[in-house]
Amino acid sequence: MAHIIALANQKGGVGKTTTSINLGAALAQDGQRVLLVDIDAQGNATSGSGIDKSELALDSYDVIVDGAALRDVIVPTDNYDLLPATIQLSGAEIELATQKQREYRLQKALMTVSDDYDFILIDNPPALGLLTVNAFTAADAILIPVQTEFYALEGLGQLLNTIELVRKQFNESLDIAGILLTMYDGRTNLAKQVSEEVRQYFGDKVYHTVVPRSVRLSEAPSYGQAIIDFDPKSIGAQVYTELAQEVLKQYGN
Numbered sequence: 001m002a003h004i005i006a007l008a009n010q011k012g013g014v015g016k017t018t019t020s021i022n023l024g025a026a027l028a029q030d031g032q033r034v035l036l037v038d039i040d041a042q043g044n045a046t047s048g049s050g051i052d053k054s055e056l057a058l059d060s061y062d063v064i065v066d067g068a069a070l071r072d073v074i075v076p077t078d079n080y081d082l083l084p085a086t087i088q089l090s091g092a093e094i095e096l097a098t099q100k101q102r103e104y105r106l107q108k109a110l111m112t113v114s115d116d117y118d119f120i121l122i123d124n125p126p127a128l129g130l131l132t133v134n135a136f137t138a139a140d141a142i143l144i145p146v147q148t149e150f151y152a153l154e155g156l157g158q159l160l161n162t163i164e165l166v167r168k169q170f171n172e173s174l175d176i177a178g179i180l181l182t183m184y185d186g187r188t189n190l191a192k193q194v195s196e197e198v199r200q201y202f203g204d205k206v207y208h209t210v211v212p213r214s215v216r217l218s219e220a221p222s223y224g225q226a227i228i229d230f231d232p233k234s235i236g237a238q239v240y241t242e243l244a245q246e247v248l249k250q251y252g253n
């Protein structure tokens, strides 16, 4: 059975996709069998994994809304398997709203392949709608990337409320995998202040690994590559390899 980790924060641009791709690739390079699930209609995890969205016949919309078989939709990439997303997914929330068992769609699909993988990572949209609720219902744990910038903690209360709600109604064993500090700029007092604040609030739930702000990390997706392939010697490659080791330790693989 795979460990299913949802990467979520309804705040936009905090590093969910960057972490999904690079943690996924680093876990795969360690020999883990990884499935990356893109349920963000922006499809950035899909293009960032080197997949041309215009050539896809099926995507996560077909699985979640229309019940297509997951195995027919998964595509291989350099490091991991991918359930891709395209703009088609942007209508999913409204279409799901009237469907039965709407919170369990993704869980049901993932159960069909869970034995084929060691880790399933779910890249979420920047929202707390039905797609995110599907991810939380399917997941064992949530990894929350937090950008070390002003307003970092804003909205985390809402996220924690949603987690609690899903725990009560759909998935009582849902856990927080950890908080990941991202885009850390050690030259600024603000970054230090924010990371201290986050550590005070979340204690040992915060990963030791901290992702620095790095131009190479932001360049890699436009080449459709994970940082470990795009620039294996870069700080970003080192840090995501470290994060993978932390996650592996956490889950005992």
Ligand SMILES: Nc1ncnc2c1ncn2[C@@H]1O[C@H](COP(=O)(O)OP(=O)(O)OP(=O)(O)O)[C@@H](O)[C@H]1O
Pocket: 011, 012, 013, 014, 015, 016, 017, 018, 019, 040, 042, 044, 124, 125, 126, 182, 183, 184, 211, 212, 213, 214, 215, 217, 218, 219, 221
């Ligand atoms: N450590 C980093 N250093 C520099 N740039 C980064 C870093 N992490 C992410 N970025 C850049 O910041 C932007 C937002 O990152 P990303 O897409 O990973 O966030 P997100 O939370 O998935 O966004 P969204 O909420 O829109 O889905 C992207 O342009 C990405 O390349």
